[in-house]
Amino acid sequence: xxxxxxxxxxxxxxxxxxxxxxxxxxxxxxxxxxxxxxxxxxxxxxxxxxxxxxxxxxxxxxxxxxxxxxxxxxxxxxxxxxxxxxxxxxxxxxxxxxxxxxxxxxxxxxxxxxxxxxxxxxxxxxxxxxxxxxxxxxxxxxxxxxxxxxxxxxxxxxxxxxxxxxxxxxxxxxxxxxxxxxxxxxxxxxxxxxxxxxxxxxxxxxxxxxxxxxxxxxxxxxxxxxxxxxxxxxxxxxxxxxxxxxxxxxxxxxxxxxxxxxxxxxxxxxxxxxxxxxxxxxxxxxxxxxxxxxxxxxxxxxxxxxxxxxxxxxxxxxxxxxxxxxxxxxxxxxxxxxxxxxxxxxxxxxxxxxxx
Numbered sequence: 028x029x030x031x032x033x034x035x036x037x038x039x040x041x042x043x044x045x046x047x048x049x050x051x052x053x054x055x056x057x058x059x060x061x062x063x064x065x066x067x068x069x070x071x072x073x074x075x076x077x078x079x080x081x082x083x084x085x086x087x088x089x090x091x092x093x094x095x096x097x098x099x100x101x102x103x104x105x106x107x108x109x110x111x112x113x114x115x116x117x118x119x120x121x122x123x124x125x126x127x128x129x130x131x132x133x134x135x136x137x138x139x140x141x142x143x144x145x146x147x148x149x150x151x152x153x154x155x156x157x158x159x160x161x162x163x164x165x166x167x168x169x170x171x172x173x174x175x176x177x178x179x180x181x182x183x184x185x186x187x188x189x190x191x192x193x194x195x196x197x198x199x200x201x202x203x204x205x206x207x208x209x210x211x212x213x214x215x216x217x218x219x220x221x222x223x224x225x226x227x228x229x230x231x232x233x234x235x236x237x238x239x240x241x242x243x244x245x246x247x248x249x250x251x252x253x254x255x256x257x258x259x260x261x262x263x264x265x266x267x268x269x270x271x272x273x274x275x276x277x278x279x280x281x282x283x284x285x286x287x288x289x290x291x292x293x294x295x296x297x298x299x300x301x302x303x304x305x306x307x308x309x310x311x312x313x314x315x316x317x318x319x320x321x322x323x324x325x326x327x328x329x330x331x332x333x334x335x336x337x338x339x340x341x342x343x344x345x346x347x348x349x350x351x352x353x354x355x356x357x358x359x360x361x362x363x364x365x366x367x368x369x370x371x372x373x374x375x376x377x378x379x380x381x382x383x
Contacts, residue, residue, distance in 0.1 A: 110138025124263030188377025
């Protein structure tokens with residue numbers, strides 16, 4: 028039996044050697060593309076191309092690998108090559124250990140350089156001033172809804188949405204203390220507190236609750252103060268060396284947060300895209316209805332619509348809409364052309380690969 032195992036292992040070793048050889052060959056080709064893009068001043072990060080590669084390989088796969096296995100393998104390969112020839116700089120809503128930090132790592136990997144900033148406005152500013160190549164900001168949670176401040180910043184910014192990240196959210200109770208009985212103060216971001224409301228009322232009845240600007244800043248509070256704890260991510264426990272007093276304390280198991288990657292360029296079509304727009308409507312009866320009709324006529328599926336005060340005039344609103352399709356799709360072009368006739372202004376925030 029042992030002899031049989033050794034024979035199989037020798038075959039595996041040979042395959043591994045071939046894999047390394049092929050990965051090096053791929054690296055040389057990626058380097059050539061990098062040099063061309065550098066000369067033409069094109070972005071090296073191409074989420075549309077990465078999406079098309081993964082979907083093509085999934086279609087061609089006839090072996091033991093599952094689609095999600097191929098996705099994980101290829102995304103890991105992309106992260107390695109992306110940081111091989113140029114360090115990509117990514118700004119995110121910090122500090123370290125926030126869910127936005129986790130989402131940024133998920134997309135760009137360990138080879139990127141990360142800049143934690145205190146506010147969503149600052150994430151946009153870092154990219155606008157070219158101190159960062161990309162930014163990562165939260166946009167909505169499956170339970171608590173939209174992050175309105177992110178929407179508001181898009182009103183003034185010319186940055187584009189280049190990609191989206193869907194992150195499954197699990198909350199952990201972190202502290203220097205070794206027992207939950209010692210906790211007198213609880214810190215976290217308002218959304219994290221809201222997502223754990225039932226658990227808190229059952230397990231931390233007499234604890235004072237304090238809201239913070241991020242889960243990362245909550246962890247820093249818990250580090251400094253005796254008898255305090257923070258609700259944050261699992262990754263924050265290892266970054267700040269805190270004890271996990273309770274795990275997965277969110278009230279709903281289906282808890283996802285959607286993040287946006289912002290940059291200076293639009294993403295190309297993949298055939299499985301999402302587009303985000305914002306517009307202000309004319310002050311007339313049925314204006315919103317007139318805008319929605321072209322989408323129905325062109326059979327475009329709207330996935331989200333939000334209204335926000337314009338902050339320029341009382342009772343004037345702007346609308347943020349997500350829909351399936353790319354701005355360069357013919358039916359989308361026709362719909363947007365019609366929509367523009369009924370708006371004061373229309374802005375395409377981005378067309379980008381749709382996450383599963």
